[in-house]
Amino acid sequence: MFSLSSLSRSILTAPSRVALPSPARVFARFRNQLAPKRVKYDKRFKGRIPVPIGGSTKGTTLAFGEWGIRIKGNGARLTAKQLMTAEEVIKKKLKIIKGSKVFLRVFPDIPVCVKGNETRMGKGKGTFEFWATRVPTGRVLFEIGGVPIREELAREVLQRASDKLPTKMEFISRSSPPRLGNLLIHPPEPPKLDAAAIPAESMCSPSTTVSA
DSSP states (O other): OOOHHHHHHHHHHSOOOOOOOOOOOOOOTTTTSOOOSOOSOSOOOOOOOOOOOSSOOTTSSOSSSSEEEEEOSSOEEEEHHHHHHHHHHHHHHSTTSTTOEEEEOOOOOEEEEEOOTTOOSOSSOOEEEEEEEEEOTTOEEEEEESSOOOHHHHHHHHHHHHTTSSSOEEEEETTOOOEETTEEOOOOOOOOOOGGGSOHHHHSOOOOOOOO
16 A cells, blocks of 8 residues: 555656757767858758859958958869868968958858768768868958058968968959959949040030020
8 A cells, every 4th residue: 555645756756758859960070170050951962063153243352351362263162171271370370460350251061971982882871071161263261351461461371371272262352353253353444535526515615695
């Protein structure tokens, strides 16, 4: 026999079996590098590097800094490690300038999966390896600014960062025109007026008539 008090005590001390919501999927590998906080899908297709054929020049000019680099050669898939290495080179050279800032215009949010060498076909997709991003031709990658920086120093710093990236880069400034693939989009020049073609009557001011 059992009493009512013992029954209530057993019910209150019983472990709860309510299902708790599972936490968002977080990859523990390469935690010190650039990585998104959470992703919707653990694995994604390889995809292709976009080709700018629609006529849009968004992301090809400076938006935050005074100097920057953008892709001049073929588009590439940049890994988080490559972007971190280039950013560390820029920060190391600009450390002596107080108030200088580095702006990263792209972010690696695509998970890349790799299978082992000499592995049979099938058995599903490979395991997660690193983060990457696909950038087309003409996209700005890094900008520096915050304080006035001499052009000679900016060229030297960004050139060393370009050496860490797997494609050909281009040094740009605020006055650089936007790029559409391999073409530079220059603003149209105003039409030039020929003074000889303008009639003499239209060049002189009209006479005013006074009525009596």
